[in-house]
Amino acid sequence: MSFSIDLEGRRSIVTGAGQGVGRAIALTLAEAGAHVGVNDIVPAMADGVVEEISAAGGQASAVPFDVTDFAQVEAGIGRFGDVDILVNNAGNAGAEGFAERCDFSDSNPADWSRYFAVNLFGTMHCTRAAVPSMIPRGWGRVITIVSDASRYGDAKVAPYAAAKAGAAGLCRSVAREVGRYGITVNCVSLGTMVTPTTAKPKPETPEAIERERRTLSRYVIRRRGVPEDAVGLVTFLASPLASWITGQTYAINGGYTFSL
Ligand SMILES: NC(=O)c1ccc[n+]([C@@H]2O[C@H](COP(=O)([O-])OP(=O)(O)OC[C@H]3O[C@@H](n4cnc5c(N)ncnc54)[C@H](O)[C@@H]3O)[C@@H](O)[C@H]2O)c1
Structure with a gap:
């Protein structure tokens, strides 16, 4: 039996x-057949990924x-144009x-806005811009990447954790509104x-080495993830196979947390 996802x-x-x-x-997504609008705030980076997709025979355009x-x-x-x-x-x-x-007590309230701007308002802006045209077409997928830092409550990243939790809450609310139009809205944590x-080089202090050891010991599968670990679930959620799955948050985390 063979199995494939066709976008x-x-x-x-x-x-x-x-x-x-x-x-x-x-x-x-391009490998699965979708036309991919590659967004980035840095246009040259979007162009680079468009070139990679085109070289592999896929369809893509830069949307900086x-x-x-x-x-x-x-x-x-x-x-x-219309986003599916x-x-x-x-x-x-x-x-x-x-x-x-940074310790919460030392955090500068002015610094919080950059986390909220990208992780929460960025999610809201793009969802707000894309969903209205999905409604009359009766089909759509919204998948938002969130973080275990918010679900689990990692220390010293409160602004990021709060912004990601906000994005997940936004998605659950939108999921309730748009399900009747064949649009699903899910999060991947x-x-x-x-x-x-x-992967930026970090100082090899004893504290940093100990923190890394403690962090890795919390992963049932004892390694950090790589981007390729995320692609299967996201592509599945984007596909017609996932048409009765909405309002959920699924973790890809090597067993860092378990869910019921
Ligand atoms: N890497 C991790 O360990 C990790 C863990 C949990 C969640 N996440 C989440 O996964 C997602 C991807 O993480 P990553 O580590 O691959 O990110 P990254 O920082 O490596 O890449 C992010 C990309 O987004 C672009 N970008 C930043 N601000 C933007 C803006 N305002 N508008 C458009 N593009 C912008 C950057 O130029 C960059 O190319 C993020 O939402 C992140 O919060 C990452």
Whole structure:
């Protein structure tokens, strides 16, 4: 028995797809036959992934915009045309990657806004721009990448955790509204993945080494994830096979947390 996911004829947008998890998702959606709108705030990074997809025989176009700016999002998605599959992947603290971990008591309220702008408002802007045209067409998929840092409550990342929890709450609410139109809205929660952002060299202090040891010991499968670990579930949720799955958050985390 063979099994395949066919997204031929579907138009998708993956935000923050210039590298890391978003890039891997974009390559896989294209491999499954979707036309992929590769978004990134850095146009050259979006162009690079479009070239990779085209070289592999897939269909893609660059859709550069900043997810934090609704006017840019609307214009970018408007130029792209009707979206069938939206993957809200752009995250972390924006183009700068991830800020240093910081005790909540020391956090500067002004710094919180950059986490909210990308992870929560970015998700809201793109979903708000893409969903209205899904409704009359009676089909759509919204998949938002969230984080175990919010589900599990990792210390020293409160602004990020709060923003990701907000994005998941937004998605559950939208899922209730749009299910009747054949649109599903789900979240995928990741454990730590090795991406250009998280793989930046860190000081090899005894504390850092001990923290890494403790972190890895919490993963039942004792390694960090890689972007390719995320692509199967996201592509499945994007497909017609997942038409009765909505409002859910699924973890890809090597067993960092278990769910009931
Ligand atoms: N890497 C991890 O360990 C991890 C763990 C849990 C969740 N996540 C989530 O997974 C997603 C992908 O993470 P990653 O590590 O691959 O990210 P990354 O930082 O490696 O890449 C993010 C991409 O998004 C782009 N981007 C940033 N701000 C943008 C904006 N305002 N508009 C458009 N594009 C923007 C960046 O230019 C970059 O290409 C994020 O939502 C992140 O929060 C990652």
